[in-house]
Amino acid sequence: MSTLQHYLRPLLAPASVALVGASDKPGTLGRIVYENLLEGGYKGELYAVNPSHRRLLGKRCHASLPAIGKPVELALIAVPCAAVTDVLDDGARAGVKAAVILSAPPLDDGDARRWQRDLVATAKKRRIRLLGPHAFGVVRTELGLNATMGAGVALPGRLALIAQSGAVCTAMLNFARPNGIGFSTVAAIGGAYDIGFGELLDALVNDPQTDGILLYVEKVSDARRFLSALRAAARTKPVVVLRAGRSSELHLASAGSEAPLPDAVFDAAMKRAGTVRVMSYAQLFAAARILSMGKQPRGDRLAIVTNGHGPGTLAADSAADRGVPLAELSPETDKALAAVLPPNVASRNPINVRGDATPERMAAAVSALLADPQVDAVLALHVQRPATGATDAARAVATVARSATKPVLAAWLGAIGQREVRDALEAGGVPDFYTPEHAVEAFSFVAAYRRNQQWLLEVPAPQPEPESPDTTLAERLRDEAGAANHTVLTDWQTQQLLRAFDLPVEEAEPADTLKETLAAARRLGYPVTLKLDISGLHPRSPVPPDALVRANLRSGRMLTKAYGNLLEDIQPHFRIGDFNAHALVYKTRPMPDVREVAIGVHTDAVFGPVITFGNSGTAALIDSERTVLLPPLNHRLATDLISGSRAAASLRPSHDAIPDLEPLVRILLQVSSLVCALPWVNSMSLDPVRVGVGGAVIAGARVSIDPKRKFATGGYRHMAIHPYPIELVADVPLRDGTVLHVRPIMPEDAELERAFVHGLSEQTRYFRFFYRLHELTPAMLARFTQVDYDRELALVAISDNAGTPAFVGVARYIGNPDQESAEFAVVVADAWQNRGVARMLMERLIDCARKRGLKRLEGAVLRNNSNMIRFTEGLGFVTHDDPDEPEQVNSVLELVPEAALSARAGAR
16 A cells, blocks of 8 residues: 555555556557556556457456446556547546546647547546646556556656656656666656646655655646645755756747746746756756755755865865855864874865775765764765775775765766776765766755755744735726727826835826926926826837936926927827827936846746846846846845845945945835736836935836736736735734734744744643644744745734734644645634634634635644634534544534525525
């Protein structure tokens, strides 16, 4: 029986498998897959199905799935595409839960679309989950399951490989086998008509057989499900991603592909998910090699041991290029090395044990470095010399590495063809690489993963609670533009939109005539800037930007002359009668030591809105000049967006003038709020944004929209990452009149959460966590406060006495993999118990779960926690004994859909 616990277990680890279309004809799909199933030694029940055979390769063959007479969990379908839906109908009668469609779809595009529609409808009707079509198949080594069309058997291991390409799976397995790399699970999604990356990743998150995940991606369909699953997986184990098709031309040429995906956007998505991205197949294989050894570093500090100066220097250079710090050795390690190194040999990292080093000297140096708490991993480099044996040195290093908790990597230069060297190293759990650079590169991948995890564990500084934007004005501006058939807001509409989201813009007034222009300038005060607004108009020839603006106008006379010159300059670009003068008058405010940057918003076809930052003049670009992040942003992400850009250099102190970057961070946060709230904003260019000692101001802006796109009413479906659900913030009175502030938890609440748990009584903590807990670990703190709002929710009740906020209660649910149910928990500070806090929080949590579409809330309660049992039953939960945990009971609430509740209310 498999250890996998997930609703996709019938697909990934089935108890019984039937191959429909099994064949004895050499070279056919049915023959290849059947032979793989037999040779793999599958531990479950295996059936062949083909009405033309009674026996096949010495085994009984059945005429159909129902003819088997026993339940079948997984059907492998290798019949012509026209017969697949009939097989699914048969499968429903045989109890089939999942099917792998090995068959290819019809060649004609129209026929393929119709076939897909029929196939998906039949599977949904029959409640059968599909992998494919044109799927590579599934490997699960703990069961001996090789249900694929690939050649050879995968070695058992603790890596999972999920790919979009069966060819990549085949190639990876072929490379892995002779290199001793094993897998727990292998699957390729093929056409992904039903099951995609997101669900497969969810299945592997808690898989006890899987310690690391390799992902090969060509295109993404459901970005939110994909990123949400990636983030969940990367919290618990390393996830390494290779994306193919970075070239737009290749991406467009691939069959059935979506719009080109800028590589920078995909890179930004992977960073938000906490995964490690590699750029080539060779790098993916290098990552597989190091992850397969099982030992993960706790940090990124590398120590290098070499028996030659050159290889050590090459490795150090490669480490510097890849941002891998060389460990600074402790004084104790210096003493230990001095005892084993020749006289007058410095114990500096890299450690050169000299060309005459014996295997024992090299192993002793490795041992001393592994004992140093300032070292996270050791790289051993060996060059074969007449006085030293490569195999003996490998055995000596492997002996030390075998008992170490830290990883040891190796590059035995010149020993590529010596199998005994590699066998000796791998026996000690030491991955061997061809060159020092390859070894450092592989380590950089796991080091990057550790850095990502450490970054997630950092406690963000407390920040003000986000405010709910008033979108009434924004909707009116959208409707005005839509009524005029404009997809670009006028300059004045743009000004109003930005002000509605508290974005700092230069003070301005609109004017349609010279008289109105002069009056506006008098009200604003000179000097002013005059800009003609041609947004929404269609010139017959391109209008140069400098033909629209006149700046630093210090008097009415200068303004009058500039107004006439602008009209004269602009008229040749329009047909007679096509142009009506609309102008905007800006108040020019001096700003000392000003620097200019640009902020952009773009809508990616797959991942939705993205925010860019860079030097002025590049707002419309997504390239190496600009940093890119997926919203929503928080203070730390906005700061990272600035500091990681090339524009950061221009924002550094100049003499005594230091620009205040906090106003720039606030602009990015408000831009994030805007794109989260307004799905109809296609793009936005804030260029230039002027930053100086006095703050920051947006001096130029352009907003393009899609007026037909509906306004977000909840769920934020236009976002790849669910933003902070600000609509759930409320002030709620208790029955005694006390008002508590209730809102979803934020990452910046880490200190409040730590103090809350610390302040609970020992009994309350025990009832909540089921064991004696005194303090939250950094990992627990991050897990409780860094919530993926797409699949979980934590509502906190806050008391603010004398301006000092404190949590008094927390209720949360965490979605289960089935996407239909969630586990709940609630805890209230001892001093606030029996005042209605728990009921208030749970009622709001239940309402949120119902609106989310969940069908059931369930939670474990200690049997001796009688108050909690009575409380949940009072909310409508039903209590059941837990057969696996006698000291616990399960509380379950079946959620009535919101539509049904509304219907009941209407009936009354």
